[in-house]
Amino acid sequence: MADPRGKTPGPSRFGEQLYQSWEKAMGAWWDQVLQSPAFLGAMSENLSARTQARATYERTMEGAMDRMHLPTRKDIVRVARVATLLEERLLAQEDLLLSLKDQLAAAQRESVQARIESMQARIELQDELRALRAELSAAPAVLAVSPPGAPRVAASPPGAPVVAVAPADAAAPAVVVAASVAAAPAEPAPARKPRARKATP
Amino acid sequence: MMVPDPMQAFFEGIPGLEYAARVRRGMQILATVPRPPVGRTPHVVIHAQDKLSVRYYAPRGEARGTPVVLVPSLINRAWILDLEPGRSLVEALAGMGHPTYLVDWGEPGPEDAEEDVGYVLLELLHRSIDRVCRHARSADAFLFGYCLGGTLSAMYAALRPARVAGLVALTAPVSFSNGGRFREFVAPGVFDVDRAVSADGLVPVEVMKPAFQMLDPMGNWTKYLAIEAAAANPQQLTRVLARERWIEENVPMSGAFAREFIRNAYQEDRLLAGTWIVRGERVDLGAIHVPVHVVACRRDFITPVAAALPLAAATGGAATTTVLDTGHIGVVVGGEGPRTFYPLLDRWFREVRP
Numbered sequence: 001m002a003d004p005r006g007k008t009p010g011p012s013r014f015g016e017q018l019y020q021s022w023e024k025a026m027g028a029w030w031d032q033v034l035q036s037p038a039f040l041g042a043m044s045e046n047l048s049a050r051t052q053a054r055a056t057y058e059r060t061m062e063g064a065m066d067r068m069h070l071p072t073r074k075d076i077v078r079v080a081r082v083a084t085l086l087e088e089r090l091l092a093q094e095d096l097l098l099s100l101k102d103q104l105a106a107a108q109r110e111s112v113q114a115r116i117e118s119m120q121a122r123i124e125l126q127d128e129l130r131a132l133r134a135e136l137s138a139a140p141a142v143l144a145v146s147p148p149g150a151p152r153v154a155a156s157p158p159g160a161p162v163v164a165v166a167p168a169d170a171a172a173p174a175v176v177v178a179a180s181v182a183a184a185p186a187e188p189a190p191a192r193k194p195r196a197r198k199a200t201p
Numbered sequence: 202m203m204v205p206d207p208m209q210a211f212f213e214g215i216p217g218l219e220y221a222a223r224v225r226r227g228m229q230i231l232a233t234v235p236r237p238p239v240g241r242t243p244h245v246v247i248h249a250q251d252k253l254s255v256r257y258y259a260p261r262g263e264a265r266g267t268p269v270v271l272v273p274s275l276i277n278r279a280w281i282l283d284l285e286p287g288r289s290l291v292e293a294l295a296g297m298g299h300p301t302y303l304v305d306w307g308e309p310g311p312e313d314a315e316e317d318v319g320y321v322l323l324e325l326l327h328r329s330i331d332r333v334c335r336h337a338r339s340a341d342a343f344l345f346g347y348c349l350g351g352t353l354s355a356m357y358a359a360l361r362p363a364r365v366a367g368l369v370a371l372t373a374p375v376s377f378s379n380g381g382r383f384r385e386f387v388a389p390g391v392f393d394v395d396r397a398v399s400a401d402g403l404v405p406v407e408v409m410k411p412a413f414q415m416l417d418p419m420g421n422w423t424k425y426l427a428i429e430a431a432a433a434n435p436q437q438l439t440r441v442l443a444r445e446r447w448i449e450e451n452v453p454m455s456g457a458f459a460r461e462f463i464r465n466a467y468q469e470d471r472l473l474a475g476t477w478i479v480r481g482e483r484v485d486l487g488a489i490h491v492p493v494h495v496v497a498c499r500r501d502f503i504t505p506v507a508a509a510l511p512l513a514a515a516t517g518g519a520a521t522t523t524v525l526d527t528g529h530i531g532v533v534v535g536g537e538g539p540r541t542f543y544p545l546l547d548r549w550f551r552e553v554r555p
Binding site: 015019023026027030034035037040041043044047048050051054055058059073076077080081084087088091095098 | 218219220250251310311312313324328331335382385386391392393396397398399400401405407408411415418419422423
């Protein structure tokens with residue numbers, strides 16, 4: 001066989017070529033064989049014969065063990081199945097417990113969430129109350145000088161003048177305050193921090 | 202000490218037959234050298250039911266919030282995703298900061314013969330994902346399914362989407378009419394699944410193994426060459442033999458599962474058609490609205506690209522696809538795993554949940 005490079009191939013090169021062409025030919029042959037219905041049919045028959053032989057062996061073994069009053073494979077399988085069933089029932093109980101645990105955790109989460117929200121609402125109310133107190137303390141003159149039985153001061157809208165209400169005793173003189181509560185310098189309310197909202201699952 | 206092989210001199214003297222000699226040496230090595238240990242990444246078991254257990258691999262470095270649940274195939278050992286240090290998907294994901302959980306299906310016995318697809322999905326997998334979310338204190342989890350595990354993960358995401366944050370299906374068949382050579386083996390008229398179920402109600406490994414070996418007949422020959430070539434380097438030999446354990450150590454399948462899966466999937470192709478009923482519930486892949494990433498491999502003999510990619514179009518949400526130039530096993534434990542696939546997964550998880 002001539003070498004493409006014009007050299008005479010050595011025995012090892014020749015052997016390699018021989019092997020490669022054999023491998024290729026064998027590959028092609030296998031491809032044909034494996035698609036042949038006759039081969040596939042024979043394979044199936046062989047499989048069946050093997051399975052039957054094994055079944056015969058197992059039956060013989062079973063009979064022998066039974067005659068010797070020894071536990072057979074069937075007995076062991078029966079016990080193993082019972083164990084599997086028991087395990088399944090235990091795992092079903094475990095599933096149930098885990099599901100209850102999930103529900104409890106969810107309920108606890110909801111309860112904690114509700115408590116947090118109620119506390120936040122109270123904090124907001126306290127803030128508002130503090131702000132109101134600050135506003136009120138900005139008008140000390142009116143509240144401090146009013147003697148007992150003096151007219152009650154009604155809350156006015158911001159910017160509106162504070163007007164005295166006539167006392168129950170009509171003889172007492174009514175005091176009219178022209179100053180506006182809103183106009184008075186009020187103590188600023190403490191700044192509120194933005195609330196971080198917890199994402200619900 | 203190895204016994205001298207009298208045929209060795211004969212084989213080595215004839216050109217071309219030196220390969221036969223190498224294959225013989227490879228066979229000898231495979232038969233005599235002990236297998237390396239696998240599944241060595243430290244973990245704790247957080248849940249167990251029946252034969253199933255869920256392993257937790259704690260994240261290293263800055264931990265991410267959403268856990269990743271790895272679902273391997275039912276007919277493989279779970280350690281295929283933790284084969285050896287440096288070629289372990291669980292080790293890599295945990296190293297990238299993902300809380301990683303591996304579903305180990307265990308090995309079914311005759312007592313599990315009646316466990317069907319519904320039991321696997323709605324009992325075993327459903328409870329596993331619930332326990333993972335509780336353990337990770339997360340509302341949901343990413344699902345990563347490999348091969349048959351990917352098909353099951355897609356079905357689960359369609360049936361119980363509440364706790365699924367996203368789905369990655371690696372070489373997971375969904376279009377079974379495009380199932381390639383394996384589909385030809387189990388096609389209706391060729392294969393009667395009832396005949397494959399043995400007297401103890403399981404499909405034994407001896408039945409499944411030849412079928413998988415037939416998917417790549419020449420691979421059974423060339424693997425010995427690879428073993429022989431690796432023999433000079435102990436580290437390389439350990440790596441090759443660890444991969445060999447993957448192929449050698451299959452797990453039997455429960456008869457009820459095999460009957461339901463092979464009939465509905467490979468023989469009647471019901472998954473994409475939306476006519477597969479699991480415990481009275483229709484599996485509608487269109488009900489998957491979470492992000493989905495479908496990964497297929499060009500050199501995959503078990504799940505051809507055409508069998509895997511249609512999942513992307515079948516889901517009801519945003520889906521992306523990737524086709525890698527590697528094989529079914531190589532994508533996880535070959536060079537492509539740490540080089541391409543592990544970073545690809547990490548990127549996708551971070552994109553879905555930044």
